[in-house]
Amino acid sequence: MADTIERIKCLIIGSGPAGYTAAIYAARADLKPVMYTGMEPGGQLTTTTEVDNFPGYPEGIDGPTMMVQLQQQAERFGTQVRIGMITSVKFSTEVGGIHKATVDNKTQIEAETVIISTGATAKYLGLPSEQRLRGGGVSACAVCDGFFYKGQDVAIVGGGDTAAEEATYLANICNKVTMLVRKDHMKASKAMQHRVTGTKNIDLRYNTEVDEVLGDMVVEGLRMKNNETGEKETIEITGLFIAIGHKPNTDIFKGQLDMDDTGYLITKGKSTKTNIPGVFASGDVQDKEYRQAVTAAGTGCMAALDAERYLATIETEVTA
Secondary structure (H helix, E strand, O other): OOOOEEEEEEEEEOOOHHHHHHHHHHHHOOOOOEEEOOOOOOHHHHHOOOEOOOOOOOOOEOHHHHHHHHHHHHHHOOOEEEOOOEEEEEOOOOOOOOEEEEEOOOEEEEEEEEEEOOOEEEOOOOOHHHHHOEOOOEEOOHHHHHHHHOOOEEEEEOOOHHHHHHHHHHHHHOOEEEEEOOOOOOOOOHHHHHHHHOOOOEEEEOOEEEEEEEOOOOOOEEEEEEOOOOOEEEEEOOEEEEOOOEEEOOHHHOOOOOEOOOOOEOOOOOOOEOOOOOEEEOHHHOOOOOOOHHHHHHHHHHHHHHHHHHHHHHHHHHHO
């Protein structure tokens, strides 16, 4: 049960590039935002060693450092960044209504606007060796990290459109790409399948799964297993990319916010508006196409601007 109640103008749920950018813009607009970081302060970039494709960093920057700097920038303008998990929400369906959120099953927040930037979590295989080598050659984003494996041999796991797209992307910069598909066919569209099969340096392996990721500090190889014959094979690689999907972190919003079949929040047109007045969504929680730090930051900016305009509209109606 909530034992204290706090009323604020703008609540930001989540702390990745989308959340921090929203905080910067909201704070500069005098919305006095309060951010709750969630279970993974800084989001997915805190598990990335080197970020080379975010504008403004000519020499690159490691993910955790970038998130610390974004937090410092948000706090510079007055954002309150708090460690805590929003465990439940109750949104008002009325224009100008007050939205309620509970922190860690205890503290209740009442907010005039809410910006959701809870992100999406990449799905992994669950192997101990895979988890141990995350950031040491195991990645869930070929577009983010593929450049570091230029001219090298890598492997990718998955059979959908994303896996096919990332495999062909890697094939353009890597020496060889071994693609592991668990079933005897790909789920990708025919066009994407043709791209894969038409790329000479992609070695497509059906009915094949990862048995073990090899290496102590970094990925040095991969032991594969044919799930029909049981036969195992070891190959030398320096990078392993997992492309089996993402799960948007939207469970607490189910039944209140519109979302697609996989749980991504649906926003209206080119805005960040959800189906609830005063509630906005930014970043990977509503974007399953691009999933990049820079696009997340862009929608964070949009969400803050949408929230500012919404509050201005409410205030105009009240004073009219």
